[in-house]
Ligand SMILES: Cc1cc2nc3c(=O)[nH]c(=O)nc-3n(C[C@H](O)[C@H](O)[C@H](O)COP(=O)(O)OP(=O)(O)OC[C@H]3O[C@@H](n4cnc5c(N)ncnc54)[C@H](O)[C@@H]3O)c2cc1C
C-alpha cells in the first residue's frame with residue numbers, strides 16, 4: 068500500500084500524484100518506471116517516475132485520463148492508497164556529456180522526459196526542449212522544464228499557445244539553426260515515429276522512451292515486446308529507451324491497440340456506473 | 345540408499361503397528377486388488393469452468409488403495425522420490441485410518457504435500473520405482489493420489505499440524521522469490537529459529553503455483569493455506585519488492601540480512617523468432633496464464649483484458665502448453681489445438697495432463713511446426729502456416745529429432761496463438777550482482793551438495809539453478825539450501841565467537857578492527 072500525499076491537476080485530464088514509496092525513491096534513476104495496480108480487481112499499468120524526493124521518501128507520477136485504470140488512479144485523493152506499486156523498473160537512461168541535446172515531449176510524455184532532461188543538464192549538456200500538445204491546457208511541466216533547459220519551445224496543434232504546429236516543426240527549426248548531437252523523444256508512439264523519421268533525415272542519433280502495454284514489468288511475460296533492428300526486445304527489461312531509428316513504430320502502434328475493443332467497452336461500462344453513482 | 349537411512353526405515357517398518365497391519369492381509373490378496381482411478385469431473389462439464397478436475401479420493405477409497413501397498417522390505421518407491429518421503433510409512437498410516445499421522449509423516453520431508461500430490465509427475469518418480477511397476481508389471485500404488493488425500497484431509501480437518509518452531513535466534517535471512525523453492529526454504533528456516541523474510545516481485549505469493557498452474561489443476565486456496573501457515577509461524581512476506589531493482593542484495597546486507605536464498609525461477613519466455621510472431625493475439629504462455637490466473641482476465645469484473653479467441657493454437661508439448669490449451673478451451677475456444685513438432689510419445693507434459701486434455705476435446709497436431717503467422721489489416725493474427733515433420737535420428741537427449749517435410753506446408757485459421765516453447769532463467773539478480781557465477785544458460789552455478797553459489801552468503805534453488813524443472817525439485821533444493829545455510833551461518837558465528845575469546849582489552853578489538 069502506498070499513500071498519496073499530494074495531488075495537483077495540470078489540466079482537466081492530467082493529474083500529478085505524489086506518493087510514499089521509500090525504497091523506490093531511494094533506488095530510482097532517470098528513465099525508470101513503476102507498475103501500479105489499484106484495487107484487487109485492478110490491472111497492472113506502467114507509469115514513469117517523473118520525480119523522487121529521497122528526504123520525503125516519495126515519488127511523483129503523472130497520469131493522463133485515457134481509460135478506466137488511469138481515470139480510477141487520477142480520481143484518487145490525498146490520503147488514499149494505491150494497492151500495489153512496484154519498481155523502479157527498466158534501465159536508467161545512460162547519461163553523458165554529448166554537447167547539444169534536443170529533447171521533445173508530447174502529452175504526458177513530458178513527465179518521463181523531465182528527469183532525463185534534468186540529468187543531461189546536470190551532466191553539462193546544452194538542452195533545447197520542444198514541448199508539444201493539442202492545445203494550451205495540455206502543456207504540462209513547462210516551468211520545471213525551463214529550469215533544466217537552455218531553451219524551451221512550445222508547440223500546439225491549434226496555436227492556442229506557443230507556436231502553431233507539430234513537435235517536428237519546432238525540432239526542425241532548431242536542427243536547421245544549430246548542430247544537435249543527440250535527440251531524445253518521449254510521447255505518443257505516433258509522435259515518436261515522426262520524430263525518428265525527421266532525425267534520421269538529419270543523421271542525428273535519437274533515443275525514444277517507449278510506453279508499451281505491460282503486465283509484470285520484469286521480463287516474465289513478453290506483453291511489452293517490440294521489434295528493434297529486426298530483433299524482438301522486451302521494453303520492460305531491455306528498455307524502455309531504444310535507438311529510435313531501429314524501432315518498428317508501426318508494429319508498436321498496432322500492439323498498443325491490442326485491447327482497444329475491450330478498453331472501449333470497459334470505459335463505457337465504467338462511465339455508466341460512474342454517472343449513476 | 346545409504347545404510348543409516350536403510351536402518352532407520354527398517355526400524356520404522358519393524359514397529360508393532362506396522363507389523364500388525366502387514367499381517368492383517370496377505371500380500372497375495374493385496375496384489376490382486378485393482379488400482380483405484382482418481383475420481384474426476386466429467387470432461388463435458390469441466391471444460392467450461394475452473395472446477396478442479398481431480399476430485400480426490402474418499403476415505404474408503406484411500407484406505408483401499410493404501411491396502412494395495414505390500415509394505416516392501418526394500419521400499420524402492422522412496423528412491424524415486426526427489427525428497428525421499430518415507431512413502432510406506434505414510435501409506436500405512438492411511439491404511440490404519442490415521443490420516444493426520446500420514447500428513448505429519450509427509451511433512452517431515454515435504455513442505456507442500458497438498459501441492460505435490462497434485463502436480464508431481466509421480467508416473468516417472470515414486471510410482472515408476474514402485475514394486476508393482478518394477479516387478480509385478482501392474483499399475484503402481486497411487487502414491488500421488490494418497491499424498492493428496494492425506495494433505496487435503498489434514499487441511500479440511502482444521503487441525504493442521506504446525507510443526508514446533510524452535511526458539512528465535514534473531515538472525516535475519518531472506519528468500520528472493522516465493523515459489524516452491526522459497527516457500528520450502530522459509531518453512532525450514534523459521535523452524536530452525538531464524539527470522540525469515542520472503543521478497544516477491546509480484547503482488548501475490550506463490551510463484552508459478554499462482555500465476556502459472558491453473559485453478560483446475562491446483563486451486564489457489566491450497567497454496568494460500570500453506571502461505572498462511574508460514575505467516576502464522578512468523579515468516580514475513582514482502583510483495584512488490586524486486587531484489588536487484590527495489591533494493592539490491594547489498595542493500596539487504598546493510599539491513600542486517602545474514603544470508604540469502606535466490607529462488608527467482610525461470611521466468612523469461614522464449615519465442616521462436618518466426619515471421620509475424622508479434623502480431624496481436626499471439627501470447628507467450630506466461631502472459632496468457634498470468635492474465636488469466638493472476639489477473640483474472642477472463643472474469644469481466646476484473647480490469648485486465650485477454651483475447652479469448654475461438655480458434656486457438658498452442659505451440660509446444662509441455663505442462664505449460666497443456667495448461668494453456670485447456671484454459672483456452674475453458675474460456676470459450678471452439679477449436680483448441682496443440683501444435684507440437686514431435687510425436688505424442690515425446691511430449692514432456694505429464695501423462696495425466698495429456699489424457700485430460702484429450703478427454704476435454706483438445707486437438708493434437710503432432711509432428712507439426714509453425715513457420716509463419718499472418719494478420720488482418722488491424723494487425724491481428726488470423727492465419728498460420730504450418731509445416732509437417734517426421735522423426736529422424738535420435739538427438740543428444742535420446743529423443744528422435746523432428747525433421748521438416750519439404751513441401752508439406754499448409755495454413756489454418758487462428759485468432760489466438762500461445763507460444764509455449766520454453767523459458768530461461770530470470771536475469772535480474774545475476775545482472776545486479778556481477779560477482780555471481782552463472783552458466784552460459786543463465787542459471788546460477790551452485791555447489792550441488794550445499795546449493796551455495798560463488799558468493800558465500802548467497803544460496804540458490806529451483807528453476808534459477810536447474811532451468812525449467814519441477815515443483816518437487818525446487819522444493820527439495822530449497823530445503824537443502826536451508827540446511828546448509830544454517831551450517832554456514834553457525835560456522836560463521838562460531839568463528840567470530842572464537843575470535844572474541846582472544847580479545848582481552850578494548851585495545852585488542854580496535855587493533856583487530858583496524859586490520
Ligand atoms: C504453467 C506451468 C505448469 C507447470 N506444471 C508443473 C507440474 O505439473 N508439475 C511440476 O512439478 N512442475 C510444473 N511446472 C514447473 C514448476 O512450476 C517450476 O519448476 C517451479 O515452480 C519452480 O519453482 P521456483 O521456486 O524455482 O520458482 P517460481 O515458482 O518460478 O517462483 C519464482 C518467484 O520469484 C519471483 N522473483 C523472480 N525474480 C525476483 C526478484 N528479483 N525479486 C523478487 N522476486 C523475484 C517470481 O516473481 C516468482 O514468483 C509448471 C510450470 C508452469 C509455468
Ligand code: FES
Nearest residue numbers: 284286288289303
Ligand atoms: S511486461 Fe512482461 S515482459 Fe515486459
